[in-house]
Amino acid sequence: MAEFSPGLEGVVAAETAVSEVDGANGRLIYRGGYLIEDIAPVASFEEVAYLLWHGELPNEKELDELHQRMGTARSLNKSAAGALMAMDASIDPMDVLRTVVSAQGATKSLTKPSLEEAIALTTVFPTIVGASYRRRQGKDPVEPRKDLGHAANLLWMMEGKEPDPQKVRWVDAYLVLLADHGLNASTFAARVVASTGSDLTSCVVGAISALKGPAHGGATFAARTMLDKIGSADNAERWLTEAHQRHERFSGFGHRVYRTYDPRAKILREMAKSAAPELHRTGALTEGVALKILHDAHPERPNATNVDFWASVVLTGAGIPKDLFTCLFATSRVAGWTAHVLEALSDLRIIRPASRWTGPEPGRKPLQLAKR
Amino acid sequence: MSTNNSGSTYVPGLEGIIGAQTRISHVDGANGRLIYQGYVIADLAQEMSFEEVAFLLWRGHLPNRAELDDVSSELASNRELTQAANIALDALPVDTDPMDVLRSVVSAQGVEHRLARPTAPLAIHATASFPTILAKFYRRQLGLEPIQPRRDLGHAANYLWMMNGKEAAPEIVRALNTYLVLLADHGMNASTFTARVIASTESDLISCLVGAIGALKGPAHGGAPSAVIEQLEQIKTAENAEPWMRDARKRGVRFMGFGHRVYRVYDPRAQILKEMCQRMNPKFFALASAVEETALTILHEEHPERPQSTNVEFYSAGVLQAIGLAKEYFTPTFASARVAGWSAHVLEQAAHNRIIRPQSEYIGPEPRKPVPLAERG
Numbered sequence: 001m002a003e004f005s006p007g008l009e010g011v012v013a014a015e016t017a018v019s020e021v022d023g024a025n026g027r028l029i030y031r032g033g034y035l036i037e038d039i040a041p042v043a044s045f046e047e048v049a050y051l052l053w054h055g056e057l058p059n060e061k062e063l064d065e066l067h068q069r070m071g072t073a074r075s076l077n078k079s080a081a082g083a084l085m086a087m088d089a090s091i092d093p094m095d096v097l098r099t100v101v102s103a104q105g106a107t108k109s110l111t112k113p114s115l116e117e118a119i120a121l122t123t124v125f126p127t128i129v130g131a132s133y134r135r136r137q138g139k140d141p142v143e144p145r146k147d148l149g150h151a152a153n154l155l156w157m158m159e160g161k162e163p164d165p166q167k168v169r170w171v172d173a174y175l176v177l178l179a180d181h182g183l184n185a186s187t188f189a190a191r192v193v194a195s196t197g198s199d200l201t202s203c204v205v206g207a208i209s210a211l212k213g214p215a216h217g218g219a220t221f222a223a224r225t226m227l228d229k230i231g232s233a234d235n236a237e238r239w240l241t242e243a244h245q246r247h248e249r250f251s252g253f254g255h256r257v258y259r260t261y262d263p264r265a266k267i268l269r270e271m272a273k274s275a276a277p278e279l280h281r282t283g284a285l286t287e288g289v290a291l292k293i294l295h296d297a298h299p300e301r302p303n304a305t306n307v308d309f310w311a312s313v314v315l316t317g318a319g320i321p322k323d324l325f326t327c328l329f330a331t332s333r334v335a336g337w338t339a340h341v342l343e344a345l346s347d348l349r350i351i352r353p354a355s356r357w358t359g360p361e362p363g364r365k366p367l368q369l370a371k372r
Numbered sequence: 373m374s375t376n377n378s379g380s381t382y383v384p385g386l387e388g389i390i391g392a393q394t395r396i397s398h399v400d401g402a403n404g405r406l407i408y409q410g411y412v413i414a415d416l417a418q419e420m421s422f423e424e425v426a427f428l429l430w431r432g433h434l435p436n437r438a439e440l441d442d443v444s445s446e447l448a449s450n451r452e453l454t455q456a457a458n459i460a461l462d463a464l465p466v467d468t469d470p471m472d473v474l475r476s477v478v479s480a481q482g483v484e485h486r487l488a489r490p491t492a493p494l495a496i497h498a499t500a501s502f503p504t505i506l507a508k509f510y511r512r513q514l515g516l517e518p519i520q521p522r523r524d525l526g527h528a529a530n531y532l533w534m535m536n537g538k539e540a541a542p543e544i545v546r547a548l549n550t551y552l553v554l555l556a557d558h559g560m561n562a563s564t565f566t567a568r569v570i571a572s573t574e575s576d577l578i579s580c581l582v583g584a585i586g587a588l589k590g591p592a593h594g595g596a597p598s599a600v601i602e603q604l605e606q607i608k609t610a611e612n613a614e615p616w617m618r619d620a621r622k623r624g625v626r627f628m629g630f631g632h633r634v635y636r637v638y639d640p641r642a643q644i645l646k647e648m649c650q651r652m653n654p655k656f657f658a659l660a661s662a663v664e665e666t667a668l669t670i671l672h673e674e675h676p677e678r679p680q681s682t683n684v685e686f687y688s689a690g691v692l693q694a695i696g697l698a699k700e701y702f703t704p705t706f707a708s709a710r711v712a713g714w715s716a717h718v719l720e721q722a723a724h725n726r727i728i729r730p731q732s733e734y735i736g737p738e739p740r741k742p743v744p745l746a747e748r749g
Contacts, residue, residue, distance in 0.1 A: 016735065039742055058748070079465065183732035185727055188569055210570040354390050357398040362412065363410070
């Protein structure tokens, strides 16, 4: 039998046209063949979601229609509202998201994943994240607004006041940049669930569950936490040197796929200058020192800054508290998850790998309870 | 088959690709053996309680008396739902698919304030809660008050107690127990693999289980046992099996309860369930065995090279029916068995972790520039 490659590293588990991470050349390609640095400056999250679902950018009429549909689909149903209110305000927001999305998508009988459902699920994430945030603040939820775009409505539902256009721009850019990224662990989880013929909500709930892990979506939180510990730019060198001596990992650095600077990190680093100037200064110094330490320790590794590092700075500038970072990631990536599930439908084959048995020689006889 | 830009080959469904190393269970398809921690399923199914087998999967050895008492009492004392889970359950419409109920309420039951690493006690608590969720919702559907769990009953007996509000006959309890033991684990199936993918990101145990429930729901995995009953209902009589099934084949209808990627001989679980079904549900068995014979004949005519392939779902439908479960609860009951295996795999993955992040092969167009919104056709 074949060799075991831990983490399925190097194993091709799907064919996809939704996105491609060309790690060797530092390129992220979105569906239709667009490079992330070309699409990010010109497209909103809604346009990118449309692109991932349909394979083409929308024209003005198509984009208007999508805005309309999303605008009228932002409310939670009774099951989801009930599940949301059932949970303490202090519950991890990712657990709230997992549970409320599951309840929102509960149905009477099995439904085949559809574009309508993909739009509906994507639309409802900011409502859940906003309500969960306000509960943590001890504030009543605010109703979603039809007249706002996806990013603006998210900030509206969090803050309950007219969102600052700059912040909307940063959140929207973040949502565009994180919307898909090849066959990462959460997207793969969604595709495995889809491969059994299950429904779209089950796929998305599985993906949220995978994104929650610190080794995946939790990394943005970890990067911001490290910057908090460093505190200020002039403390960066001392803190990082000591952390390295303690064999602590630097959060926000390293990626299995990219061999050059992550193109999303590059865009976010530039944006961070205006979004959070002070934190950008600390971040830039931290980055310089961290890369030098990592290079000295392992000159053979391409220890590049990853997207989480600079995303944590931009989201901070947009007024997002760090305990919501993973939820924001999910709010973006749900567009990609659903696009992958819809794509997988055209050729469903159950994903059921083999395993290698490492246990005792089969066939031993169980002892009676009294003799154990 | 094709290769991506780093020279790796795409294998649809990851068939034959090793997704994990495990010592929890092993499907020896060539010899028709299912192994739990070194024990052949046939040696466990008749004598062991679900509690003993769950312990075996979690801990790697069969419990002695003291260990069995501990795990049984830990299971029995963690059957109550949290307030969050109760409210979430009551908020769902009564006609909700019980698998969606299970997915949502397990998620609510497992919410936490901060990320916890998967542990054996958390596996026990989660396993304990599945029957309570299902029984409570089942009774709500019938317009009946929920029945409180009983600590003096074992896992299988308590499930039936909470469903029916009366103690089930010993042979019924034994049958459900055997079913739960038989279905508790099965190598790297799609739901278990989902749980391990989620665990590989260092996420929490409940997240892994919720993902696994979502995968088990799919008809190609756990979602088909009720379809077996529905097909038998259409066939109606043993005499009608041959004409109905030959006609169905012409219409491209799949036979429910047949086909398996792994076994090359008769599935050992199906063998045990078949005998139980014959004893417990003779009416079902009379029809089902005629349908099985016809199905295997037709399938063999079509593909003589393929092995005979009655799968575990076919006769489990008859056994679960005899136990008195509504067919909508077949797949959720499967989940109540498999949660032992899922959680054991999560513990194993967490102990030897590497994030599961395979590659994909890009089949889209070459890079090109976006057209501004106003200029798009």
